[in-house]
Amino acid sequence: MSDLAIELRGIDKSFGPVHANKNINLSVSKGTIHGIIGENGAGKSTLMSILYGFYQADEGKILVNGEEITIRDPNVAIAAGIGMVHQHFMLVDNFTVLENVMLGAEENAILNRGIVNARAELKRLEDEYALEVDPDAVIEELPVGLQQRVEILKALYRGAEILILDEPTGVLTPAEADHLFRILEQLRDQGKTIILITHKLREIMAITDEVSVMRRGEMVATRKTSETNVEELAELMVGRRVLLRVEKGPSNPSDVKLSVDGLTVRDNRGVVMVDDVSLEVRAGEIVGIAGVAGNGQSELLQAITGIRQAEKGTVLLAGQPIDVTGDADPQDLRKRGLAHVPEDRHHMGLVLSFEENENAILGYHYDEEYLNGPMLKLDAVRSHAAQSAEKYDIRPPDVRLKTANFSGGNQQKIVLAREMERDPAVLVIGQPTRGVDVGAIEFIHKRIIEMRDAGKAVLLVSVELDEIRSLSDRILVMFAGRVVGERTPEATEGELGLLMAGVEEGQEAAQ
Amino acid sequence: MSVPYAKLPLWVEYGLIPLINLVVAFLVAGLVVLIVGESPIKAATLLVQGAFGYGEGLGFTLYYATNFIFTGLAVAVAFHCGLFNIGGEGQAYIGGLGVAFACLALDGIFPWFLTFPVAVLAAAMFGAAWAFIPGYLQAKRGSHVVITTIMFNFIASSLMVYMLVEVVKPLGSMAPQTRTFLEGGQLPRLDWLLSIFGLDIGGAPFNLSFILALVAAFLVWLLIWRTRLGYEIRTMGASPTAARYAGIKEARIIIITMLISGALAGMMALNPIMGDQHRLQLDFVTGAGFVGIAVALMGRSHPVGIIPAAILFGMLYQGGAEIAFEMPQISRDMITIIQGLVILFAGALEHMFRPAITTFFATLGGAGKQSEATAAGE
Known part of the structure; x- marks a missing residue:
């Protein structure tokens, strides 16, 4: 037996x-x-998809436990x-947790015996790896962290010895992420092999034993985590x-x-997503809203920018x-100096099937x-787009190219250029x-500070x-639709993390 | 995991893929002919000969194509807004009422070239009015246009029977149709156009509406790709959330688009009524509204694609009639099957050959050329 769980040799895919x-x-x-780390588009997910059989490699070999398999x-x-x-x-x-775990691994067409066996197996897994979940809970009623645990259980139920996790912390609070890491460590200690795909350097440093860095489809380095540091990894990426x-500087x-x-x-379902929120943003400051996705931030932005109708409350712009x-009109708000970089550039900020220049005026x-x-001045539109492309270093600088063909970072720059170049009084950014890749992040952050x-x-x-x-000069934390606290940027991650998890100010003090 | 994007050359996208679909459709159709016991090659020859081989055949082909250009454009405009207007049939039918009113009122007073603009306007307005109701219901009440436009086809059908039997039929006539229009309500034929090429139009009703159809195609192109309204329509069709973000009034754009679509469908009525029969009859649309869907699909909702697609279907109608005439084994219904196959392969199975062709051109084109320009799908 080899002591390598996975060996990939010369994998090539176009x-x-x-x-x-x-x-x-x-x-x-x-x-x-x-850990496998790399920017968006570096080829991490493609590589894992090849390993998991979604795609076939054009060339190369895959060895699992020392044996070559197709x-x-x-x-x-x-x-x-x-x-x-x-x-x-x-x-x-x-579906319930149990039903989800069984799905695709039912023993036969009639479920009665399968359910009993599955329940027993689930119990065993829970005990062995300390992965407690109520098997009869319905998925949609579980918090995201537990849903992820069900995903892990699903894999273990199918006898997984090697677990691949693709960006697992994207939807978790810091506390949930820590909990996940403890589970992963425990799985490792019991002999499982774990491949963690992420673009977050700190996660790599916190949990991995070894890390491989990908850049533009190539594997550029593999390091022992203990022998590298964040700066080196970022440079490699x-x-x-x-x-x-x-x-x-100071604000x-x-x-x-x-x-x-x-x-x-x-x-849209009638659930209160933003609950009696009040806030102020002054000229010359950045107010950041922290929170786990789905705690009302999206609806707040949409209401302020006139995209979603609010139930009550007032908003003053200058x-x-x-x-x-009522019917706040995004067009009217733009004229009044409100620029909006929406959270979802694929569906809201851009029309991906349009040429770049058409999006530059959306x-x-x-x-x-x-x-x-009634006619569009195509020359004016295109020359405007070309100017923005140059100023924001949008690559490739081809304003006739379909927007879907730009990388995530460049797509975001198209949106930023459009919204920032208008000299707005208020900029709302989601x-x-x-x-967006690390190089572009640096650029975007600089622009926001500017x-x-x-x-x-x-x-x-x-x-x-x-x-x-x-980035922020003041930080507001949103949880379950409410602003649950305000902090300065000096606040520790732990402090903010507790607020994001809904621990009230009083309770926090008590801890 | 997004699917990696590979761009196809334009001539492949708009030329080769439709051509391959068409060839496969004809191969399968040939098989059907073979099963019936006739020679597919002879049938194909008859089809092409009948449609293009002589002046009268070509005249008929272009006459049918005129219908399909109008209805194809109507469907295409709605497509660009993300609306599936199945109601071209009904809108064209009601448009006929507009044409008939204009002609009945003016044919004794004005020469045709004065009646014509009024008839165009009336056809467009009647068609638009019929599309307005589904458009309004979609925009304001969220009733899906697919459902409402289909239902409105039936309503139009009943309404027209009522109108023809009870209202516009001359007293004492037994037939559910209007009186025949006088000179002032008849469009001139384009026999001179074919005679330039030395062809004799014979009895074919190829008329001025064809020119109007080409003008409409140009105007649709201008509207969709060169105007602010077209920009808003396309934004709405490609991404309703982006449209809302951009402050585009959703309801307004849906209603306007349906009005334009309905107007184009309504104008189709000019061709048979003012150009051919010179009176309003029952069921003059004969499925052109539905063929328009296939034409728009095949023409990729672009006027430059719609015109050849319309001529193709015109060929199938005219050449098909010739086959049915010459080959008694092949009935009219068989022709409908062949047309159905073309619609199936050109429309419904449009993406069947695309992956293979994309892969082929990707390997042919080499890796380096576009990798910079193309974002890798992770």
């Missing part, structure tokens, strides 16, 4: 002209946690003892030295530009009311500058660096706590 994996070699020792589809991978926990959970929301800390806040009072917003409970297409009566220094009022929403802490 999608058309995109060379996603170039001659990848990777060795993962048994009973270790092996993984034609996920069933082969599962049979070989490989389990995968996807970034987006593959659970049936209205990007291929140049990166400024990890944001340089920013100089003046007049209140955006004022929200008693805002209550329901989502002292003038916005009709948030929302500003009513502007006289681009119009000649998830500025989601799915906006602040130019006297703009910036309201920033992000689920990346690091981002909130490094």
Whole structure:
């Protein structure tokens, strides 16, 4: 028996002209946690998809426990003892935990005996790995951290010895992430092998034994975690030295530009998502809203920017009311100096099937500058787009290219260029660096600070706590639709983490 | 995990793929002909000969194509807004009422070239009005246009029977149709256009509406790709959330798009009524509204694709009639099957050959060329 759980030799994979994996070699020792880190588009997910049988490699060999196998589809991978926990959970929301764990691994068409066996097996797994979940709980009623635990149980139930986790902490609070890491350590100590895919350097340092770095489809380095550091890994990922800390001077806040009072917003199902929220943003400051995704941040942004109707409350933009409970018009708000970088650039901030220049005017297409009566002035649109592309270093600088063909970072720059170049009084930004590579993150952060220094009022929403802490001048924490606390950026991660998890101020003091 | 994107050359996207779909459709159709016991090659020859081989055949082909250009454009405009207007049939039918009113009122007073613009306007307005109701219901009440436009086809059908039997039929006539229009309500034929190529149009009703259809195609192109309204329509169709973000009034755009779509469908009525029969009859649309869906699909909702697609279907109609005439084994219904196959392969199975072709061109094109420009799907 080999002491390597996984060995990849010369894996090569292209999608058309995109060379996603170039001659990848990777060795993962048994009973270790092996991190794979790289920017978006570096080829991490492609590599794991090959290992799990979603794709076939064009070339190369896969050895599992020293034996070469051909993984034609996920069933082969599962049979070989490989389990995968996807970034987006593959659970049936209205099934119970037990039903989800059994799904696809039922013993026969009639479930009665299978259920009894599955329940016993689930109990055994729970005891062995301290993974407590109520087997009869319905998935949609479980918090995200527990849903993820069900995903892990699913893999273990199918006899996984090797677990692949794809960006597992993206949806978790810091406390939940810590809990996950303890589970992973325990699994390792009992002999399981874990491959952790992430773009977060700190997670790699916190939990892995070894780390491999990918860049542009190549495996550029493998290090023992104890022998490397964050700076080296970041440099390996990007291929140049990166400024990890944001340089920013003290803020100089003046007049209140955006004022929200008693805002209550329901989502499409009628659930109260924003509950009596009040906040103020002054010119020349960045107010960050921290919180785990789904605690009302999205609805708050949408209500302020006139995209979603609020139930009650008032919002003042530079002292003038916005009709948030009526039909506030995003076009009108833009004219009044409210710029909005939406959280979801794929569905809201951009039309991916459009040419780049068409997206460069989205929302500003009513502007006289681009119009000649009812006709669009294509020349004006394209030259405007070309200027923005140059100023924001949008690559490739081809304004006729379809927007879907730009990388995440460049797509985000298209949105930022459009919203920032208008010299708005208030800038509302959601998830500025989601799915954006490290190099572009640096650029985007710099721009946001520049906006602040130019006297703009910036309201920033992000689920990346690091981002909130490094950019904000004041931090508000949202939990279950309410603002549960305000902190300075000096607040510790633990303190913010508790607030994000809904621990009230009083309880916090008691702890 | 997004699917990695590989861009196809334009001539492949708009030329080769439709062509391959078409060839496969004809191969399968050939099989059907073979099963019936006729020679597929002879049938194909008859089809092409009948549609393009002589002046009168070509005249008929283009006459049918005119119908399909209008209805194809109607479907395409709605497509760009993300709306599936199945109601072209009904909108064209009601459009016919507009044409008939204009012609009945003016044919004795004005020459055709003065009646024509009024008839165009009336056809467009009647068609638009019929599309307005489903558009309004979609925009304001969320009733799906697919359902409502289908239902409105039936309502149009009943309404037209009532109108023809009870209202516009001349007193004492036994047939449910209007009186025949006078000179002032008849469009000139385009015999001169074919005679340039030395072809004799014979009895084919190829008329001025064809030119109007081409003008409409150009105007649709201008609308969709060169105007602010078109930009808003396309944004709405590609991403309703992005449209809302951009401050585009959803309800307004849906209603306007349906009005334009309905107007285009309504204008189809000019061709048979003012250009051919010179009176309003029952069921003059004969499925052109539905063929328009296939034409728009095949033409990729672009006027430049819609015109050849419309001519293709015109060929199937005209050439099909010739086959049915020459080959007694092959009935009219068989022709419908062949048309159905073309719709199946061009529309429904549009993506069947795409993955293979994409892979082929990707390996052919080499890796380096576009990798910079293309974001790797992770």
